[in-house]
Amino acid sequence: xxxxxxxxxxxxxxxxxxxxxxxxxxxxxxxxxxxxxxxxxxxxxxxxxxxxxxxxxxxxxxxxxxxxxxxxxxxxxxxxxxxxxxxxxxxxxxxxxxxxxxxxxxxxxxxxxxxxxxxxxxxxxxxxxxxxxxxxxxxxx
Numbered sequence: 001x002x003x004x005x006x007x008x009x010x011x012x013x014x015x016x017x018x019x020x021x022x023x024x025x026x027x028x029x030x031x032x033x034x035x036x037x038x039x040x041x042x043x044x045x046x047x048x049x050x051x052x053x054x055x056x057x058x059x060x061x062x063x064x065x066x067x068x069x070x071x072x073x074x075x076x077x078x079x080x081x082x083x084x085x086x087x088x089x090x091x092x093x094x095x096x097x098x099x100x101x102x103x104x105x106x107x108x109x110x111x112x113x114x115x116x117x118x119x120x121x122x123x124x125x126x127x128x129x130x131x132x133x134x135x136x137x138x139x140x141x
Contacts, residue, residue: 001035002019002020002023002037003036004016004038005038005040006040006041007041007046009041009042018141022133022137023105025140026110026133027074032073032074033073033074034074035075036075037074037075037077041082042079042081044083044084046079047060047079047081047084060084062084063104063108065077065079065108067112075112078108080101080105082101085100085104086100088100088104106133106134107130109133115129
């Protein structure tokens with residue numbers, strides 16, 4: 001079950017049912033299934049507080065993923081800064097907020113699946129998987 005929440009933002013995700021179907025299909029194509037996933041949309045300040053408190057990092061980010069997976073079932077919390085997504089959309093996605101938000105959400109799911117992005121090779125694989133997932137969502141519309 002994928003559930004949506006918000007903290008310090010009034011953002012509400014449009015097309016929730018499509019997003020749920022899409023993320024379930026991304027997981028299925030990787031041999032996983034969706035368990036309990038909480039997607040929490042929040043402000044930069046809120047996510048910075050989480051970053052400081054739980055990861056001892058003192059910087060802004062667009063997403064923090066907390067993994068609680070069991071076997072092939074994905075469980076976890078995805079904290080997503082709407083402020084950072086908007087900023088990144090303007091910088092990297094020609095202002096396409098929806099596309100950048102989809103990229104960030106699937107990025108979190110891919111982390112739960114087991115993909116990482118610490119090395120250049122891992123980043124390249126992560127970007128490939130993100131692009132495949134974005135193409136899949138476009139087909140599902």
